[in-house]
Amino acid sequence: MSLDDTLQPHRAALMTALEEEDGERLGVLLGELRSADIGEIVEDALGEDEEGLSVALALLDGLHLERRANVLGYLPGEEQRAVAEAMEDKALLLLLEEMGSDERTDLFKVLDEDRREALLRRMAHREREELKRLASYEEGTAGAIMTSDYVAIPTGMTVSRALMRVRQTAPDAETVYQLYIVDPEGRLAGTLSLRQLMVARPGALIDDLMIKDVISASVDEAQEEVARTVARYDLLALPVVDADQRLVGIVTHDDAMDVVESEATEDIHKGMSIGALEDGVSRVPLWSLYRKRVTWLVLLVFGNLFSGAGIAYFEETIAAQVALVFFLPLLIGSGGNAGAQAATLMVRGMATGDVGVKDWGKLLGRELLVAGSLGLTMALAVAPIGVIRGGEAVAMVVAVSMICIVLFGSLLGMCLPFVLDRLGWDPATASAPLVTTVIDASGVVIYFGFATAILSGV
Template sequence: REEIEADGLCDDLGAVRDQDIARAMAGLSTDGMSRVVDVLPDDRRAAVFGFLEPRAQYALVERLGETRARELLEALRPDNLTALLEHLEPEEGEAVVRRLSPHRVQQALRLLGYPPESAGRLMTPEFIALRPEWTLAYALEHVQQHAGRSETIDTLYVTDAHGRLLGWTGLRKLVLGAPQSTVESLMDSDPVHAVVGDDREEVARQIQHYDLTALPVVDEGGVLLGMVTIDDVMDVVEEEATEDIHKLGGLGARQVSLRGASILDLFKKRIGWLLLLVFLAIFAAGAVSAFEETLEAAVVLSFFLPLIIGSGGNAGSQGATMMVRALATGDVGPKDWLKLWVRELGVASALGLTMGAAAWGIGLFYGGTMLANVVFLSMIAVVVFGSMVGMLMPFLLTRFNLDPATASAPLITSIADIGGILIYFGIATAWIGVTGASPAG
């Protein structure tokens, strides 16, 4: 069946785009992929290879003939080569590096020397640099001669004799300007730029905020080292959002493609948090056991346990979710916590009152006025408690330089559970006045 698929892929390649061939290949075995590579026209092979996922690229390199593997690796754009090497185990990386020309090895090692998730890892070191004193006519000629050396020529940078970034301009300005005017006269000086060690999230934020299509990357001395293009940044924005979503859902940070993941991969991504939450639940069990006598006197209280603790957890999850996302997009900053806390107190009180009123009716139905009152009061207290935990936890985590998204819905729910149990049975014990019930269990 796969053979047919591989052959079908190659039937009418003219109408299929490189990216779509790469996507279709992702579903094939290494054998199938190598058969597709073999029948691809010479001028499209490198492009398709460049769009494959790192794992698939590596598998192909190991599978293909030596000459072809070298050819494909050599044609890989520098930023894609960095991405490939980043994703490989050390001994696999060696197998790739062994096949590169000395110049590419040097380039790859330099790029991999920058910290993970930094601007340096994301950039391509190939760009076209103009000099400020050149005329536009001369600059245009220079661009025409060196266009092959750069990923894009829509954005062009201007440097001094030492390679220091002076400004940027666009091909469009060269074309629209008077041929005899100088580059300096139409460049934007003081361009937005990143330093090579900057976090890639910061790079994405700059490109987004300033509506750029490329961002220059410089070293500490201001020397231009490369550029990050917006298409790479789009992937970063998506990956970072996935990371946050996974963390909020109580999943480990390890990046795993759901499509290709094994049962073991998924087990590892999930078990850590789940066991930690089981451990937290010991305290919940302890909290319930502390009110054993209250419970024995009024088993009806346990009917409402899921409602009460669940509501605290739900309100808390909402609060944490809003805060984490707003911090990630820069909608609010860590310094805003006090203002947000005061407002959250207002919102939570209103939510608690509304939910308490609804729960009061349910309580009345099951156990009469007294139970209804206990449920009403507990609901308000629990929703406020849960919301406070959910809202403050992300800020606390940033304070300790931890990722606010660690305040996941499951974590907030587990903490709200323990608080909710204490609040609910505490109020019940006091109100119903089950004397003889000792909080020490």
């Protein structure tokens, strides 16, 4: 993580205060910064060297408990673990207690088994059970990103009492702007915004005001689905329910935003056949980066053997007219580029919900027209070069091959995500490298096939 330029002077001032052991000045400086920014400076220090950890701890020590908990919440997993490991159980427990339930759970999950056990033993029964429950949800689901710090109002309450309840829970709740009404069995009965509550008659019953048809997510729903719902309906928070419709948490808009961003990063990486990284590219361990990249690269080496086989098959044609090889990278490259474009457009369209499986036919027709025009344009661009390099016959072979390869490549690139989806795979597996490799092999056959047919007659 690179430290933001605007934070550099702040960091320098903090370092000076630390060196001079000027606690008062440190407090003032920290008071001028936002938690997210302190988090970034602490993260930067931790990435530095041996001494980084003690600097980070000194910075955290300069904060009062609530802010320390906030700052810790902004650190990535690795950095959280480093800080937590350097702290005593008692201090860490105090911090955990102060954190929001979703951040507490995330921090808890990066600790090692022994530490977790030690901490759980020192917790009160209710807290322990709550933490264990939240930590048990699978990564990437609604349960893993939700918080249990929401404002729940029992059915049957009046508006004035509900307002009082809101005031009481204000300091601890993640959001007080959306209230969730639960029946005696804990089932989600309705929702009400604070805005509606504020303009309602104080004596009115919540049950008469609440919206009963609540949009909610189930606890094991994929996090990208959750984020999409939040975005689609412009929600402040989305309630999460278990199999019995009991309210178990909420996903707030800021956490949904983080999901949208990290899912986009994952999709972009997948588009280049890179597996999901557990951290930013500048921080992820080298071994992990290697593993996430090597799998498909090696698989595609073998995939590329089909291109080689195609070339071996046409070796006679090539030997007879070596000049043909001149156009080989150009033709298969162009087909690969057009095909990767088509695949990418479909994969992203499917991810954002713009493209559905049943649009397939219509999109095929559109791609036929666009790719045909693209192939024609590119054939016109390459034909003169064909004439110069090998005469009219070669130019014809190259131009016709270009049209066919671009058209075939684009249609293949377009269809692959749908086929993968039908097979139950992630459509994003239709990455640029995969599509390019498949088109390379087809391009070799198309090109040398035409060459053999047309030039053998010359």
